[in-house]
Amino acid sequence: MxxxxxxxxxxxxxxxxxxxxxxxxxxxxxxxxxxxxxxxxxxxxxxxxxxxxxxxxxxxxxxxxxxxxxxxxxxxxxxxxxxxxxxxxxxxxxxxxxxxxxxxxxxxxxxxxxxxxxxxxxxxxxxxxxxxxxxxxxxxxxxxxxxxxxxxxxxxxxxxxxxxxxxxxxxxxxxxxxxxxxxxxxxxxxxxxxxxxxxxxxxxxxxxxxxxxxxxxxSRIGDTNVLHIELLEIPESLPAQLQAIAEVKKIETRENRITLHLESGRDARPDIFQAVVATGGILVTMEMEEISLEEAFVTVTNQNVQQLAGAE
Amino acid sequence: MSADLTKTHNRAGFLRWHTIRRIATQQSRDSLFGWGIYIAATVSVGIAALLIFNSVRFVGESDLNVISQPFLFPLQFALTLAMLFVAVEATLSIARPREQGSLQVLFFAPIDEPILIGGNFITGLLVYVFFVVLTLPVLLLLVWATNFVLPTVLLWAVIPTIFAVAVALAFGLFVSAAAPSARAAVLILVAGILILLGLQSAYTALLNIPPTSRFFDALLFIRSILASLQSILSWLSPIRMLDIILTSSLNNDWAQLLKQIGISLVATAVWLFAAVRMLHRKGVLP
The missing domain is CATH 3.40.50.300 (P-loop containing nucleotide triphosphate hydrolases)
Incomplete structure (x- = not known):
């Protein structure tokens, strides 16, 4: 067109x-x-x-x-x-x-x-x-x-x-x-x-x-995605189970919430869900934090400015 | 195949003409709803009346009791003013909306340079006709009031003046397309008018110097130069063209009238073509 x-x-x-x-x-x-x-x-x-x-x-x-x-x-x-x-x-x-x-x-x-x-x-x-x-x-x-x-x-x-x-x-x-x-x-x-x-x-x-x-x-901009999960109670063995998933790079635990830093690429959410169920946890919410277009826009334009500055 | 192509071209031509007509209708309506034309018409009629009043006084105060063509000069003045009015409007018609940024909005629609120039040109002609229709009845009223004779041929002579006006419009559109701003466009037009009027007035003044004057011989060379310029002005100056068209009509000099109409048509075509090229070159963006 x-x-x-x-x-x-x-x-x-x-x-x-x-x-x-x-x-x-x-x-x-x-x-x-x-x-x-x-x-x-x-x-x-x-x-x-x-x-x-x-x-x-x-x-x-x-x-x-x-x-x-x-x-x-x-x-x-x-x-x-x-x-x-x-x-x-x-x-x-x-x-x-x-x-x-x-x-x-x-x-x-x-x-x-x-x-x-x-x-x-x-x-x-x-x-x-x-x-x-x-x-x-x-x-x-x-x-x-x-x-x-x-x-x-x-x-x-x-x-x-x-x-x-x-x-x-x-x-x-x-x-x-x-x-x-x-x-x-x-x-x-x-x-x-x-x-x-x-x-x-x-x-x-x-x-x-x-x-x-x-x-x-x-996905081009961020090499990691952030996933927040909330459970009724965090089972003791869950963090270790989650750490064993290949895409999980980092885990942060706070009260009954876990924040997972995931490598972008394959969707790891099914594996995470399985790990929660296997350890007897009850999942309340699972929320992927997405990079806003504004962040993407700023990142892309900043990268270009830096590249242009480097070229000079 | 060839018939289909002709049909497509005819259709495209019809659509272009329709667009030109639509633009002209809209622009004329804008002009008629404005104050400018009525103020100019009032000034024109007022000065024409003053000139006629002057003639009446002259006849009354002189022992001649006769005057040749008392309405020629007032009519010529009214028509010249009408021509200048539409020329100024044409001069603003592209430069002003381009400066304001609204010309590009018009160009979002399916129009191009020849359509815009054509639309504005026809607008000018329509506004001129309206101006004449506004002023002529007042002149006729003055004829009735003063008891002077207005030859019918002088009224008919108004019709071919549209050819001189066409040249002024085409030139105005060229200036409008070429000028960097509305103010510059008007300044260029005014400068052009002053130069043309200056040349014409200088020649008339020199013609009035009697052979007995001690300056007569000294100014002979300048007079011959201005005489040559006068023939050039019949190609260049719409004011001079209007003068020639009116006087040749009045004198039943059909050969001269036809020649001047021909010259006007050529000059109009040249200026319109130049206006289209200039608009294409300069663009429609502020």
């Missing part, structure tokens, strides 16, 4: 995007992460043909974007950080205008559905320029979805939204995905990306450092 081949963009001596290879399949939500100035917005502008790459190519729906950008744009919806509209259109008129530009016939039913889904129905006849930031953000999403695009490109879609707004936006994006559409979502709100995305790409200083599923990224 979306593919880039060695995409690069530089300004004079500054490299904004370097050798980027992305691939987005239908029905996929791809989380595009990176600190400020990482090159996310530049990449999105390259994908839309608003910037010309220094090197490399962009393919949308298997067509290079240089061929017929107008036909390709009809299949894309975009939400970016946008200024308030300078014209005198109401929100309804603005969406209607974009529906016309996309040659959508009789868009009213879809407009009604989207305005309701994002809770803007009652404010539809207010001037779009008078909307608050969060309302504008939702309006941008309606504008981007009005022509039922195959690919949705979202740059910071939930910034400025309250928790209710975030839920509404998430539901609309999920529905788009369920209908077979793909989503490229660039955000600094990592928890949001963590909830929505199937796959994550972490961009730093114009380079794609990691691209994997969230679990894949976690």
């Amino acid at each position: 979306l593919r880039t081949e060695n995409l690069s963009k530089s300004y004079d001596s500054k490299i904004a995007v370097h050798d980027l290879n992305l691939n987005l399949a239908p029905g996929e939500i791809y989380g595009f992460l990176g600190p400020n100035g990482a090159g996310k917005t530049t990449t999105i502008r390259l994908l839309l043909g608003l910037l010309k790459p220094t090197e490399g190519r962009v393919f949308l729906f298997d067509e290079p974007i240089t061929d017929d950008i107008i036909a390709l744009k009809r299949r894309i919806g975009v939400v970016a950080e946008e200024p308030p509209p300078a014209n005198r259109m109401t929100a309804w008129e603005l969406v209607r205008f974009f529906a016309d530009l996309n040659h959508v016939k009789q868009p009213e039913a879809r407009m009604e559905k989207l305005f309701n889904a994002l809770d803007l129905w009652d404010a539809r006849h207010a001037l779009a320029s008078a909307y608050s930031r969060g309302m504008r953000q939702k309006l941008s999403l309606i504008r981007a979805l009005i022509h039922t695009p195959d690919l949705l490109i979202l740059d910071e879609p939930v910034s400025g939204l309250d928790p209710f707004g975030i839920r509404q936006v998430r539901a609309v994006i999920d529905e788009h995905r369920e209908e077979g559409g793909a989503v490229l979502i660039s955000s600094h709100i990592l928890s949001e990306v963590e909830r929505s995305a199937n796959r994550i790409g972490i961009l730093h200083q114009g380079r794609l450092l990691v691209e994997d599923s969230i679990n894949g990224i976690r």
Whole structure:
């Protein structure tokens, strides 16, 4: 659906995007992460043909974007950080205008559905320029979805939204995905990306450092997982039994809780469960502590900074 | 196969035209809902009335009791002001939204440079027509009030002035696409207008120096240079083009009128093409 081949963009001596290879399949939500100035917005502008790459190519729906950008744009919806509209259109008129530009016939039913889904129905006849930031953000999403695009490109879609707004936006994006559409979502709100995305790409200083599923990224970063088990009472022989499991690197005991540091790779939980049962213990809870996307993000970007510093 | 290809091209062409029309409708609506056009129209009518009042006084105070074409200059002034108004709007039409960041949002939709330039160009023409429709009835009211004669041919002559306006619009769009900011775009346009008006005024002033003047011989060389520039201005200056179109219509000089319309069409095409190329080069990002 979306593919880039060695995409690069530089300004004079500054490299904004370097050798980027992305691939987005239908029905996929791809989380595009990176600190400020990482090159996310530049990449999105390259994908839309608003910037010309220094090197490399962009393919949308298997067509290079240089061929017929107008036909390709009809299949894309975009939400970016946008200024308030300078014209005198109401929100309804603005969406209607974009529906016309996309040659959508009789868009009213879809407009009604989207305005309701994002809770803007009652404010539809207010001037779009008078909307608050969060309302504008939702309006941008309606504008981007009005022509039922195959690919949705979202740059910071939930910034400025309250928790209710975030839920509404998430539901609309999920529905788009369920209908077979793909989503490229660039955000600094990592928890949001963590909830929505199937796959994550972490961009730093114009380079794609990691691209994997969230679990894949976690296992790449941490060489150990932490498992907490709680028992009614810890049998005397249990610690020794647990220590005998190959993946267990370290055990910490506190009251009726045991914390196990496990080597990543094979799932050792069945063995641990068996050891508890064999020693006559009664298991109350078993909880795997997962590295959050935020930790993964910080670790990956820090590693890159250190590598770059080492290279210098 | 070939028929299918033609059909696809026709469909694509139709969609492009539809988008251009939609942009033009929206932009014209924005213009008509703003104050600018009404303020400019009021100023235009006010000054035209003042000029006519001046003519009335002149006729009354002189013993001539006759004046040639009292409405030519006021009409020319009103039309020139209308042309300058739409040219300024065209000059802002790309530079301002690009500066604000809203032009890139428009480009998220399936539009490209020729569509945007085409939409803004048609907007300018529509706004000009509206401006004329606003001001012309007031001029007719002045005709009735002063009892001066307004030749019908002068009213008909308003129609081909749209070709001169087209050149001003195309030039405005080129400046808008090329300028780094809205302010720079307006400054470039104003500088261009002042240069063109300066050249035209200087030539008119030199023509008015009588042969008996002691400066006549000394200024002969400059006058010949400005005379050559006048012929160049008929290709470059929309103000001069409007002047030629109006006077040639009034004098029933059809050959001159057709020639000037042809020149205007060529100049419009050149500036529009340059505007599209420039927008493509400069992009739509702030």
